[in-house]
Amino acid sequence: MHTPIRRPRAAAAAAALATALTLTACSAGEPAALGDPETPSEPVELRMTVWTADENHLALFQEIGDAYAEENPELVSGVTFETVPFEDYTTTLTTQLAGGNPPDLAWVLESYAPEFVSSGALADLRPVLESAEGYDVDDLVPSTLELWQDGDGLYAYPFSNSPFGVFVNTDQISAAGQENPADLVASGEWTFDAARDIAAATAEDSGKQGLVVRDFDYQLWENLSTVWDGWGAAPWSEDGTQCTFTDPEMVEAMQWIHDATFDDGAMPGPGTTADFFAGDAAMTITQISRASALDGSFEWDLLPLPAGPAGQQNVIGQAGIGVFTQGENPDVAADFLASFTSPANAEKLATYFPPPRASLLDAGTLSAANPLLSEEQLQTVVVDGIEGAVTKPVHQNFAKLSETVRAQLDAMWTEDADVAAVLDETCAVIQPLLEE
Amino acid sequence: MAAAASVPVPRGPAAESPVSKATPVSKAVRRDWAVGYTMVAPVVLGALAFVVLPLGMVVWYSLHEWNVLAGTFTFAGTANYERLLADPGLADSLLASLWFSIGLVVLNITLALLLAVLLDQKLPGTTTFRTFFFSPVVVSLVAWTIVWSFLLQADGGINGFLSTLGLEGPNWLRHETTAMLSVIVVQVFKNVGLNMILFLAALQGVPVELQEAARLDGAGAWRRFRSITLPMISPTILLVSIITIVGSLEVFAQIDVLTGGGPGNSTTVLVYYLYQQAFRFNEFGYASAIAVLLFVIVLVLTLLQWQSRKRWVFHEV
Numbered sequence: 001m002h003t004p005i006r007r008p009r010a011a012a013a014a015a016a017l018a019t020a021l022t023l024t025a026c027s028a029g030e031p032a033a034l035g036d037p038e039t040p041s042e043p044v045e046l047r048m049t050v051w052t053a054d055e056n057h058l059a060l061f062q063e064i065g066d067a068y069a070e071e072n073p074e075l076v077s078g079v080t081f082e083t084v085p086f087e088d089y090t091t092t093l094t095t096q097l098a099g100g101n102p103p104d105l106a107w108v109l110e111s112y113a114p115e116f117v118s119s120g121a122l123a124d125l126r127p128v129l130e131s132a133e134g135y136d137v138d139d140l141v142p143s144t145l146e147l148w149q150d151g152d153g154l155y156a157y158p159f160s161n162s163p164f165g166v167f168v169n170t171d172q173i174s175a176a177g178q179e180n181p182a183d184l185v186a187s188g189e190w191t192f193d194a195a196r197d198i199a200a201a202t203a204e205d206s207g208k209q210g211l212v213v214r215d216f217d218y219q220l221w222e223n224l225s226t227v228w229d230g231w232g233a234a235p236w237s238e239d240g241t242q243c244t245f246t247d248p249e250m251v252e253a254m255q256w257i258h259d260a261t262f263d264d265g266a267m268p269g270p271g272t273t274a275d276f277f278a279g280d281a282a283m284t285i286t287q288i289s290r291a292s293a294l295d296g297s298f299e300w301d302l303l304p305l306p307a308g309p310a311g312q313q314n315v316i317g318q319a320g321i322g323v324f325t326q327g328e329n330p331d332v333a334a335d336f337l338a339s340f341t342s343p344a345n346a347e348k349l350a351t352y353f354p355p356p357r358a359s360l361l362d363a364g365t366l367s368a369a370n371p372l373l374s375e376e377q378l379q380t381v382v383v384d385g386i387e388g389a390v391t392k393p394v395h396q397n398f399a400k401l402s403e404t405v406r407a408q409l410d411a412m413w414t415e416d417a418d419v420a421a422v423l424d425e426t427c428a429v430i431q432p433l434l435e436e
Numbered sequence: 437m438a439a440a441a442s443v444p445v446p447r448g449p450a451a452e453s454p455v456s457k458a459t460p461v462s463k464a465v466r467r468d469w470a471v472g473y474t475m476v477a478p479v480v481l482g483a484l485a486f487v488v489l490p491l492g493m494v495v496w497y498s499l500h501e502w503n504v505l506a507g508t509f510t511f512a513g514t515a516n517y518e519r520l521l522a523d524p525g526l527a528d529s530l531l532a533s534l535w536f537s538i539g540l541v542v543l544n545i546t547l548a549l550l551l552a553v554l555l556d557q558k559l560p561g562t563t564t565f566r567t568f569f570f571s572p573v574v575v576s577l578v579a580w581t582i583v584w585s586f587l588l589q590a591d592g593g594i595n596g597f598l599s600t601l602g603l604e605g606p607n608w609l610r611h612e613t614t615a616m617l618s619v620i621v622v623q624v625f626k627n628v629g630l631n632m633i634l635f636l637a638a639l640q641g642v643p644v645e646l647q648e649a650a651r652l653d654g655a656g657a658w659r660r661f662r663s664i665t666l667p668m669i670s671p672t673i674l675l676v677s678i679i680t681i682v683g684s685l686e687v688f689a690q691i692d693v694l695t696g697g698g699p700g701n702s703t704t705v706l707v708y709y710l711y712q713q714a715f716r717f718n719e720f721g722y723a724s725a726i727a728v729l730l731f732v733i734v735l736v737l738t739l740l741q742w743q744s745r746k747r748w749v750f751h752e753v
Contacts, residue, residue, distance in 0.1 A: 091715045094505065097504045098720060119506045120505070120507070121505040121507070218610075219696060219698075269590060270590065270610045271590030271591070271607045272590050272591050273589060273591075325507075399716050399717050400717050403716060406698065407698060407699075407700050407701050408700075410610075410698050413699075414610075
């Protein structure tokens with residue numbers, strides 16, 4: 001039996017919906033010229049994405065956000081801090097942008113700084129910061145701003161400048177009868193070779209691991225820069241156009257890492273998990289902000305990065321806060337950022353994040369905020385560490401480079417790998433990406 | 437329709453149809469339509485909003501260069517499709533997908549059928565074993581994969597077990613062959629229970645009298661399985677192979693958690709490559725073109741299987 005059914009007229013509605021959704025998803029935000037925020041018709045709710053889930057960090061941010069909302073009830077009704085897991089952070093951010101729902105402000109990873117800064121995604125903060133009362137832009141250490149500038153514009157505030165150092169488990173090292181690394185620092189003999197020998201001997205004695213480059217895990221190869229910087233090596237030229245993985249310094253540094261892993265047993269091999277802070281390893285290279293993970297279950301020390309053949313090179317990990325031009329209220333967001341990073345609030349934030357302000361970068365101020373670290377540790381690792389420090393590798397095409405180099409270097413992480421040949425191949429593959 | 441007209445017409449609103457063109461549509465019929473449309477509306481609207489519309493949008497995006505950071509969306513014509521042809525990374529990922537699909541389909545269907553035949557016996561404990569093999573199906577995929585990632589580490593549970601037997605296991609996730617094998621096996625164990633249940637249901641539908649007749653004719657167990665059981669369950673084999681092949685092309689979480697596409701690009705299957713292009717490299721336009729390619733591949737494979745059913749599926753012969 002057939003019943004004649006009149007055609008539904010939903011097609012037109014579906015087409016309209018499709019068009020509306022498509023347009024919503026694709027609407028391109030026009031870069032807004034930031035200035036004094038005009039009072040919105042009704043107070044807005046600001047949203048900042050962060051990758052920390054630490055309750056203490058979030059409580060401090062909220063305290064600063066609430067104070068701002070109280071002082072500016074006509075501008076904002078509140079500030080929300082949204083935690084996005086670190087491993088998916090940039091992906092989530094770009095997905096939110098693609099979905100037409102960008103946050104007003106966001107933490108930005110240093111590796112992606114050139115891409116974000118040059119794309120026009122972030123608003124120029126300089127006019128707002130310069131006009132903010134009592135802000136003192138000149139107090140910001142120029143070297144900390146380099147990554148986030150383009151011409152005269154400043155596209156993010158480098159709120160965290162956390163130096164890399166070496167945490168050592170002195171219990172394990174002394175149990176293995178090894179020399180205290182702090183003595184080697186004092187005598188100027190704290191080198192990567194010395195660290196490797198102590199790590200290998202301690203690992204053999206403890207049955208645990210030696211030296212762990214934290215967060216490397218045979219995936220995030222850029223963390224190895226904390227080692228190869230001691231050789232004066234770099235993955236690509238300063239202007240980012242030439243691959244330098246094949247330079248002699250890089251080949252030598254990578255050979256050192258390979259041999260320390262597969263011949264000396266000083267570093268954990270691929271697929272081996274070792275958490276220094278759980279007592280699984282003798283030493284780890286990581287940022288000092290990780291000190292909060294120490295629970296007092298073993299004796300430890302914090303030392304500067306060892307010296308390589310090219311001398312000692314300090315490395316810092318940076319993170320910036322930017323305002324999205326595609327956000328709904330970039331003016332208000334920038335005004336909040338100026339308040340969030342004012343001298344008074346920067347001092348509060350220094351509890352967890354070494355600030356870019358010269359006036360706050362002294363061991364006295366930092367030790368008040370970091371009870372776990374001694375004034376000497378803060379002076380040698382943090383204050384001295386920020387001076388003349390370099391960052392991890394950055395590039396405008398970093399996302400593709402990161403993945404491509406990871407895939408190429410996989411061939412190096414076997415016992416009988418030909419390091420120089422792998423690096424040759426790596427350069428051959430990434431050179432076109434550097435030129436894009 | 438002529439036959440239908442002679443059948444006693446049931447009472448109630450349905451009795452009023454069919455409605456001839458000449459007769460004006462009565463109020464009651466209109467009410468029926470309204471009820472019918474309302475009933476199907478959620479599904480139809482859902483399919484439009486979440487299947488048809490995104491599909492159309494993906495095709496639309498694939499014709500554009502979409503820079504999410506800069507907020508630009510410009511028409512690129514067929515540029516993304518031309519890029520598909522010249523991209524060596526895509527060729528690698530298609531090959532990885534091919535290996536994954538072959539491995540998964542062969543292992544999964546063979547094992548599921550074997551388990552179903554074994555558990556079709558009336559023996560004590562079969563219910564327990566059925567539950568045991570089915571239980572991974574209801575476990576969260578990511579949780580399942582994370583547990584396996586611990587087991588497959590160089591110093592993980594599997595190598596620990598092997599060392600108690602005096603064997604030295606490989607670093608499973610760090611060698612190209614063993615990494616692909618590991619991903620396949622993890623996926624097989626996750627879903628084999630579902631296929632096993634489908635096969636089990638089909639096996640229990642095979643008429644006992646056919647088996648008995650064959651036995652009386654002197655057919656052995658293998659002959660009965662090959663000539664009676666397999667043809668009788670061939671519709672289920674078709675269903676299971678379509679589901680498994682389509683599923684094998686959609687694998688993502690296992691790759692992301694276990695290997696991240698490595699070592700090298702050995703486990704970067706098509707969907708993972710698509711994800712990298714879209715969400716890591718912000719190439720949403722190009723990723724959309726890959727999505728269209730994936731859609732076409734799935735469609736062609738399914739149509740091929742559907743067309744080939746007449747040659748080997750019993751009820752279709």
